[in-house]
Amino acid sequence: MEKVNLDEAFASFDERWSPRLAGELNGQAVKLAKVEGEFVWHRHDDADELFLVRSGELRIELRDEPDVVLTAGEFVVVPRGVEHRPVAEKEAEILLFEPVGTRNTGNVEDERTRTDVERIG
């Protein structure tokens, strides 16, 4: 049973928009990501997705609702089927919680699509 230290885990990679796997439980994945700039609009038809900000600020843009702006220590759940676009004006570190196998760009194929998620450590 190995614990994960979030500071060390985030320090272990630098790539933006490329989530790393930090843990798995009950068919769900804990992923860590460094993000900066505008991601692609997308949705996950079969997955609710939790975004928890560890450092920096993340804006989650939504089509039919006001944006949700998260700073360190704040989280939100984007329900399945809801189109969203994560945007970070500066580098932000975020923790994602979602079903194992969830693709970062959801229903969209993009140059930043990642099908393999590298495990941390």
Place this chain on the structure above:
Amino acid sequence: MEKVNLDEAFASFDERWSPRLAGELNGQAVKLAKVEGEFVWHRHDDADELFLVRSGELRIELRDEPDVVLTAGEFVVVPRGVEHRPVAEKEAEILLFEPVGTRNTGNVEDERTRTDVERIG
């Protein structure tokens, strides 16, 4: 879509060993708990359980493995079926991630057993 601020959420209650519901997704619950002292030895036969420490220190005692000591920003997953006892020498704030309906004392009935989990906010 309501965001949760962890500082505000933890400030909203004071009871020890009584998790509050902060979010739900994919059949899983995000719970927040304030803990202090020794909890009861127990296991969850059908639920892996994630412990993430937000403040303070949490020791997770295990029967057949070394204890896992978590400080702020550290998490561990206790797999289903593994007997464990959370202990906090001083007050600690922790985030739990586990299936909806998971009972805090698992297979054990105790004065601290909580079947209802109050939602935050």
